Amino acid sequence: MKFGETFMEYLHGEQERFLGRCSHVEYKRLKKVLKRCRTCKSLHRPCDAGQGEEEADGSLQLCRCEACPVCDEMFFSELMKEASEIAGCFNSRVRHLLHLLVATGIQRYIQCFSPCFKGHQQLLLEEGRMLMEYVTMNAIAIRKILKKYDKVHGSVNGEHFRSKMRAEHIELLQSPWLIELGAFYLNSRGLDAEECAECSTQFSFHFDETKSALIMSLAGSIKLEYDLTCAICLSCACSAASVMIFEGLKAASEDAKCPVCREAGVYGNSVHMSVLNLLLKKRCKEYWEERSGAERDEMLKQSKEYWDRQTKHMIGYI
The missing domain is CATH 1.20.1050 (Glutathione S-transferase Yfyf (Class Pi); Chain A, domain 2)
Incomplete structure (x- = not known):
């Protein structure tokens, strides 16, 4: 047909x-x-x-x-x-x-x-x-x-x-x-990880744990591979956007540029991949723990520095 x-x-x-x-x-x-x-x-x-x-x-x-x-x-x-x-x-x-x-x-x-x-x-x-x-x-x-x-x-x-x-x-x-x-x-x-999620006759999903990729197969032998290994971590993205991790990328200014493609105004439409994060947590435990641990440590460091500056500012103001 x-x-x-x-x-x-x-x-x-x-x-x-x-x-x-x-x-x-x-x-x-x-x-x-x-x-x-x-x-x-x-x-x-x-x-x-x-x-x-x-x-x-x-x-x-x-x-x-x-x-x-x-x-x-x-x-x-x-x-x-x-x-x-x-x-x-x-x-x-x-x-x-x-x-x-x-x-x-x-x-x-x-x-x-x-x-x-x-x-x-x-x-x-x-x-x-x-x-x-x-x-x-x-x-x-x-x-x-x-x-x-x-x-x-x-x-x-x-x-x-x-x-x-x-x-x-x-x-x-x-x-x-x-x-x-x-x-x-x-x-x-x-x-x-070795099984294929047959959603319909038009497409299917498969998770390749060996290279942390989500593979989508379409009708006509078309395959799309989504690399789940971030080109840049969240802390570095926030640093490039001049915002704190706990503030989130949506707090970035409109003229802030992506550190990878250098395009401005991209952070307003950023998506927090919560469900994908859960998938990685289940299927790539070591990778997920390493990335989340580094992110948590950086967040604590930034939070401490932020509140230290706020305290010094308030004491100096008083």
């Missing part, structure tokens, strides 16, 4: 009620745009996508080899809008799903009663599975439609658009919330 048919079956299958108002890639409509481009290029006729646009001399723009100025404005702007909405919907739904797992205070107390409700854990797992299927199916749709675009126009504009999505932090399969969701599924299933 072709992917277009599979995608339409997915949209009108069990997820139709679950998706509700969530956006999805208009794969069928975008594919029709490319079909018109292919036809007008082969016949060397004006592209009728959007009824064409006029040049200065009154003639219609043609679908050129490397790009189609007639359809590009609609094609890429619409795809960017859809990807942004999908990423936003996915992130908010996953954040809500995982909230109780790291709840504190009275929320943690309420959570203790959750096992009393029949199938509570199974419902969480089912929602997690549907969210993972939602983001992976749309990510595959985006990849395929961009590949078709480059094939029709003989260009690399589709690949460049994927790079732009990564720069805008809306590359769906690179979302930190997807990694959190994968860790949640593995933690909930209690699988051994």
